[in-house]
Amino acid sequence: MVSDAYRFVLPILAVAALAAFLRFPTVALCLIALAGFVCFFFRNPERAIPSGEGLVVAPADGKVVAIEPEAGGGHRVGIFLSIFDVHVNRSPIRGRLEDVVYKRGAFKPAFASDAASTNEQNVLTIRGTDGSVVVHQIAGIIARRVVCWKKPGQDLERGELFGLIRFGSRVDVLLPADVSIRVTLGDHVKGGSTVLGGKA
Numbered sequence: 001m002v003s004d005a006y007r008f009v010l011p012i013l014a015v016a017a018l019a020a021f022l023r024f025p026t027v028a029l030c031l032i033a034l035a036g037f038v039c040f041f042f043r044n045p046e047r048a049i050p051s052g053e054g055l056v057v058a059p060a061d062g063k064v065v066a067i068e069p070e071a072g073g074g075h076r077v078g079i080f081l082s083i084f085d086v087h088v089n090r091s092p093i094r095g096r097l098e099d100v101v102y103k104r105g106a107f108k109p110a111f112a113s114d115a116a117s118t119n120e121q122n123v124l125t126i127r128g129t130d131g132s133v134v135v136h137q138i139a140g141i142i143a144r145r146v147v148c149w150k151k152p153g154q155d156l157e158r159g160e161l162f163g164l165i166r167f168g169s170r171v172d173v174l175l176p177a178d179v180s181i182r183v184t185l186g187d188h189v190k191g192g193s194t195v196l197g198g199k200a
Contacts, residue, residue, distance in 0.1 A: 002088060004147065004164065005042035009035050012095045021155060042164075044088050047192035049159035054199030056092045056179055057159055058189040059135050060171040063083040065111055067185060073177035077196055080111045081169045087124060089137060089163045089191040091156035092173055095128035100148050110140030110170035119170075122163070130199070134174040139167050159192035 016031035053130040062085050066078030081087055087132060107118040120139040126158060137146040148163040156162060165171070175181070183189060189196070 001039055001042050002044050002164065004048060004160075004166075005038055008042075012038065015072050022092065023083065025157070027033075029064075036114055041083065041087060041166075043086060044161070045086060045193060047090075047159060047191055048084050049157075052193055052198070054130060054179075055158070055195050056133060056173070056197045057090070057173060058183075058191050058194040058196050059092050059173055060087070060189075060191040061088050062171070062189065064183050064185055064187045064189060065170075066113075066116070066172070068180060069141055074179070074198075075168045075175050075181055076116070076172055077175060077183065078116060078170060078172045079142060081165065081171065086191060087164050087166065087169065088131065088191065089162050089165065091126060091134070091158060091160045092133050092135065092196065093128045093156075094158045095126045095132065095156060096164070097124060097150050097152055097154050097156055098127050098132070100150070102146075105139075110138055113189070115140065115170055116172050118186055124148065124174070130179070131176045133176070135172075136174075137163060137170040138170040138172060140169045146166075170189040 014036040016028045020028040062079040065076045068076045101123045106118045107146045122137040124135045150162045173183040181197045
């Protein structure tokens with residue numbers, strides 16, 4: 001479980017304890033169940049990071065909902081995260097975080113076709129030894145807070161945690177033109193372990 005969970009779990013448990021003290025057991029049990037769900041949401045399972053040159057791994061758990069060509073070359077792969085998916089985000093490649101840009105926007109459902117262009121998001125540029133990728137942390141109708149823990153100039157390993165999006169969201173990755181796609185629409189991917197693509 002990532003540390004961001006404590007800001008939600010501790011207040012919920014405090015209110016649950018108060019409810020129990022005041023002899024409202026049903027309320028206390030409901031709050032304890034809610035705290036358990038929050039812990040589940042913020043879970044951070046171990047992942048086997050694949051080795052190999054030129055591989056790009058999924059930045060998040062979820063369903064592939066978009067594979068679209070980009071005007072300047074390359075492809076955009078969109079991953080939708082339901083509230084039941086793991087919501088920590090991982091670096092797709094080994095490289096240096098060059099830039100993090102926050103963009104204000106709407107809070108449309110994250111699976112909507114125009115969510116990637118209209119919703120609130122963080123845009124991260126990560127440059128590796130043989131190219132760069134751009135990652136979009138996109139807020140949704142429920143997830144209204146995108147979080148990036150890393151700062152520009154920091155180095156990232158492939159599969160390393162860099163942030164999360166709270167309570168349902170979407171993550172898009174812009175892959176260079178020389179990366180061949182290895183997933184298809186509808187695939188369920190795991191952050192840090194599923195290979196999205198690789199150099200030919």
